[in-house]
Amino acid sequence: MTEPLDDIDELDEDLDVFEQSPEEVSQSLNALRELPQATLLSVEDADALLRWRRASIVAIIGERNGGKTTLISEIYAQFLKGQFADLMFSHSLSLMGFEEKSFQSRSESGLEVPDTPRTSAQEGLRFFHLQIADPLSNLKKQDLLISERAGETYKDIRDKPEIAASLLEITKSEIIALIIDGERVCNPRERAEVFASIRNIARALVESECIQPEARIQLVTTKFDLLKGETYPKALEALVNFEEAILKILENRYHLSTYHVAARDPKRRMGPAHGVAELLRSWLQPKVAAPGSSLKIPALVSEFDKLALRRTSN
Numbered sequence: 001m002t003e004p005l006d007d008i009d010e011l012d013e014d015l016d017v018f019e020q021s022p023e024e025v026s027q028s029l030n031a032l033r034e035l036p037q038a039t040l041l042s043v044e045d046a047d048a049l050l051r052w053r054r055a056s057i058v059a060i061i062g063e064r065n066g067g068k069t070t071l072i073s074e075i076y077a078q079f080l081k082g083q084f085a086d087l088m089f090s091h092s093l094s095l096m097g098f099e100e101k102s103f104q105s106r107s108e109s110g111l112e113v114p115d116t117p118r119t120s121a122q123e124g125l126r127f128f129h130l131q132i133a134d135p136l137s138n139l140k141k142q143d144l145l146i147s148e149r150a151g152e153t154y155k156d157i158r159d160k161p162e163i164a165a166s167l168l169e170i171t172k173s174e175i176i177a178l179i180i181d182g183e184r185v186c187n188p189r190e191r192a193e194v195f196a197s198i199r200n201i202a203r204a205l206v207e208s209e210c211i212q213p214e215a216r217i218q219l220v221t222t223k224f225d226l227l228k229g230e231t232y233p234k235a236l237e238a239l240v241n242f243e244e245a246i247l248k249i250l251e252n253r254y255h256l257s258t259y260h261v262a263a264r265d266p267k268r269r270m271g272p273a274h275g276v277a278e279l280l281r282s283w284l285q286p287k288v289a290a291p292g293s294s295l296k297i298p299a300l301v302s303e304f305d306k307l308a309l310r311r312t313s314n
């Protein structure tokens, strides 16, 4: 048996890549594999994923500056620290996308106050992909495709409700999170406008009947830390009244739930990702039938049908 050190001279020979023959070079190049870009997923990328894996689609809908991108980036930021919402990060096809959206919130960016880059309308519809494992369910993995689109597009629904039916994330999603900008709720001059915008979007969804019958609609008020200011009791009261009004528009048609979150309070009066864990967990809940919708059983006429009935009732 040779001593390990005896081989060192032999191993230490320089490998000169320039001495490779053209055949060897092309062989090496063929062995290389192009890695996926890992930026946000296009509609085609999301479609390709859905062909081999089930994923829940979550639409994040709301006007400019409402905190949509920050909400999703902060979920990723929490997973960078470890478990979040009692869940573990498992995988993502959009890691670079998450990184790009999170960079301005880190000290390396040099910014004094954390920020999020504006989503450009030219980018169209894209998706964040997140696969999470649930330690409480034998590490069961679940995939989420979360929409990312500029708020400018959603503003147009206010004047032209028919636009809603042309937006893929609205027609395909199981969960539709309508974002209410808490900053605008705080401001008495802007409050009526932000409520009108969400009310019109909710009406457009119901009247155009363009959403999935079992879709769950969520009213998500962002930047909840700002509702702690001076106008707090009035703003909060107005918000609760508004939530009840929307419930009336949607009740008996869709499941509706409300959430108050502060994904990233710059003054840290609220803990990191306040209220976001509950929201994330709700996205992983199994599908539910729409309220009032019950499966119609066809009339049982043949003897075989009746036999099936007798067997199931035994």
Ligand SMILES: Nc1nc2c(ncn2[C@@H]2O[C@H](COP(=O)(O)OP(=O)(O)OP(=O)(O)O)[C@@H](O)[C@H]2O)c(=O)[nH]1
Pocket: 062, 063, 064, 065, 066, 067, 068, 069, 070, 071, 114, 115, 116, 117, 118, 119, 120, 149, 150, 151, 152, 222, 223, 224, 225, 226, 261, 262, 263, 264, 265, 266
């Ligand atoms: N105070 C406070 N500010 C927040 C919070 N979340 C987001 N913001 C700020 O709100 C601004 C807008 O956030 P974005 O996430 O870019 O909003 P958006 O809805 O994606 O906006 P568009 O991309 O223009 O559609 C940013 O300056 C964020 O730092 C929060 O929880 N509290």
Ligand SMILES: [Mg+2]
Pocket: 068, 069, 070, 117, 118, 119, 149, 150, 151
């Ligand atoms: Mg955005």
